[in-house]
Amino acid sequence: MQPEVTIIIPNDKTAELTKLCLRSLRLHTDLDRIRIVVIDNNSADDSLEYLKKIPYITLVERDTTDENGLLMHKRALDLGIKMTTTPYVLVFHTDTIVLDDNWLDYLLDKIKDDPRAAAAGCDKMEIVPKLKQFFQKIETFFRRLLGRKIRRYPPYPRTHCALYRTEIVRECGGFDVPDTAGYHLYLEMNARNYRTVQIDAEEMSRYICHLNHATLIINPVPNARRTSSPKARRRLKRDWDALHAEAILADDSLDKLPAEW
Numbered sequence: 328m329q330p331e332v333t334i335i336i337p338n339d340k341t342a343e344l345t346k347l348c349l350r351s352l353r354l355h356t357d358l359d360r361i362r363i364v365v366i367d368n369n370s371a372d373d374s375l376e377y378l379k380k381i382p383y384i385t386l387v388e389r390d391t392t393d394e395n396g397l398l399m400h401k402r403a404l405d406l407g408i409k410m411t412t413t414p415y416v417l418v419f420h421t422d423t424i425v426l427d428d429n430w431l432d433y434l435l436d437k438i439k440d441d442p443r444a445a446a447a448g449c450d451k452m453e454i455v456p457k458l459k460q461f462f463q464k465i466e467t468f469f470r471r472l473l474g475r476k477i478r479r480y481p482p483y484p485r486t487h488c489a490l491y492r493t494e495i496v497r498e499c500g501g502f503d504v505p506d507t508a509g510y511h512l513y514l515e516m517n518a519r520n521y522r523t524v525q526i527d528a529e530e531m532s533r534y535i536c537h538l539n540h541a542t543l544i545i546n547p548v549p550n551a552r553r554t555s556s557p558k559a560r561r562r563l564k565r566d567w568d569a570l571h572a573e574a575i576l577a578d579d580s581l582d583k584l585p586a587e588w
Contacts, residue, residue, distance in 0.1 A: 335407030350581035366403035445521035448484025483513035
């Protein structure tokens with residue numbers, strides 16, 4: 328069987344998250360259907376040593392001297408695209424965790440039957456209570472009233488988990504362009520009259536969990552309000568426990584190939 332989907336995962340100094348991500352893929356996915364390419368952005372830590380031991384991935388090490396985090400991420404994705412030979416490519420973050428055996432078919436079904444469907448994915452996977460949404464709108468109103476610039480992206484498939492048709496990604500120029508990874512690609516696809524499928528966060532969360540900002544919480548940027556606080560770490564701990572992450576991390580058999588391979 329030839330793989331249908333190449334999964335590209337940039338890695339940057341997130342040992343436990345990387346392990347949890349890969350083990351969740353191994354647990355819930357038929358490895359005959361996928362090829363996993365992990366692009367390491369100069370981690371030089373335990374995560375890289377771990378990746379070197381995993382037999383079911385293709386590991387590529389990049390020299391990221393003089394690159395910031397956003398640039399590293401975009402260039403890693405484009406390197407993965409160059410290596411892709413499957414008709415579909417799926418971009419993933421190390422803080423994206425698979426929850427259900429049907430996750431891959433669920434995503435493929437969103438675009439497989441329509442050749443003009445170029446991508447499928449979810450915007451930020453945050454289920455925001457209606458009361459909080461109300462207060463966010465009030466805050467936005469007053470910020471604009473005071474003349475403060477507010478940039479709001481329209482919903483588009485974010486790179487924490489987005490499925491694409493490989494050739495359309497190449498046609499539209501890939502990820503290494505100005506702006507957030509994936510947003511320019513979304514605009515380019517729309518400009519060329521391709522269709523992008525926007526998936527509701529609550530629906531997507533039945534199959535995929537995205538541990539929002541987990542990479543930045545683990546490797547905090549000083550004074551980053553959303554990711555360097557004790558509150559952020561407590562939220563990550565709650566999500567971690569809900570995933571039964573420790574049980575997955577304790578199962579070393581998930582680092583090995585299936586017996587039938």
